[in-house]
Amino acid sequence: MIKAALKVLETRGESQFSTRTVCALANVTAPTLYHHFGSADGLLSAAITEAFEQFLAAKKAATQSLDPVVALVEGWDDYVRFAAERPRIYAAMMARVLHGANIPAAGQAYAQLLEKIGAIQAVGRLAVSEEAAAQLVWASANAASLLYVTASLEVAVQMQTPDPAVVVGLRDGAMRLILSPKRKKK
Numbered sequence: 001m002i003k004a005a006l007k008v009l010e011t012r013g014e015s016q017f018s019t020r021t022v023c024a025l026a027n028v029t030a031p032t033l034y035h036h037f038g039s040a041d042g043l044l045s046a047a048i049t050e051a052f053e054q055f056l057a058a059k060k061a062a063t064q065s066l067d068p069v070v071a072l073v074e075g076w077d078d079y080v081r082f083a084a085e086r087p088r089i090y091a092a093m094m095a096r097v098l099h100g101a102n103i104p105a106a107g108q109a110y111a112q113l114l115e116k117i118g119a120i121q122a123v124g125r126l127a128v129s130e131e132a133a134a135q136l137v138w139a140s141a142n143a144a145s146l147l148y149v150t151a152s153l154e155v156a157v158q159m160q161t162p163d164p165a166v167v168v169g170l171r172d173g174a175m176r177l178i179l180s181p182k183r184k185k186k
Contacts, residue, residue, distance in 0.1 A: 001026045001033060005047035006089065013088040013153065014095060017044055048096050051089045052105035055082055059112060068119035069179060075116055076141050076171050083145030087152040090145060113137060120179070127180040140174035 004025035008017055019040045023030055037043040062078055064071040083090040097106055117133045120126050126133055147162035 001028060001036065001043065002047050002050050005043050006051060009044075009047060009051075009089055009092050010086060011088070014044070014092040019043065044092075045096070045101070048092055048101075049103055049105065051086075051093055052103050052109070055093070056105040056109050056112075058082065059109060068116060068123060069125060069175070072116045072120060072137065073171065073175065075113065076137060076174075079141045080144045080148070080167060080171075084148040087149045091149045091153070094142070094145075110134075110138070117178075125179050125182065128178050133178040136174045136178050140170045144170045 001022060004022045005017075007025060008021050012018070012021070017040070019030060019033055022043065023033055026033075033043060037046055059075065059078055062074065064074055093106075096103065113134055114130065117126065117130050117137070120133070121130055128136070144162070144167045147167065151159050151161045
């Protein structure tokens, strides 16, 4: 049922999420769905939790550079790529977080960001506090991700898929703000 719920979220988004459609896809009856999840919101919460777990698993499985700055850039790109590939899922995930849902995988993903920033601090390349760096990276990744969400959901008729230069500019701008210049070797 969760797999079917994710498919409905992926194709229709949270605003048009339908337990009837989920039941049809999963080949179950409504009483079965309600027995396992209690309500439509219970199923939706379980599906969004699964999406966060998939996101976190992909981040953990991704090959990362040993250079902490490169690893942070790779993580940023992975985050935005997830939103670009699954904009309706991403929108539902962020909506839950913004409404105060406690989703362990979301916290773990943020903890990974803090670890990457801590690694940059450890090599003396951080130009701002770790908290400020985390906020800048998080904000820029979410801003880029929202460009993909708004384009795919056709929020504005004129909104098109983001120009890759704009996305890279958001990333690189954040990196310039948080990083101190690389020291030259003597």
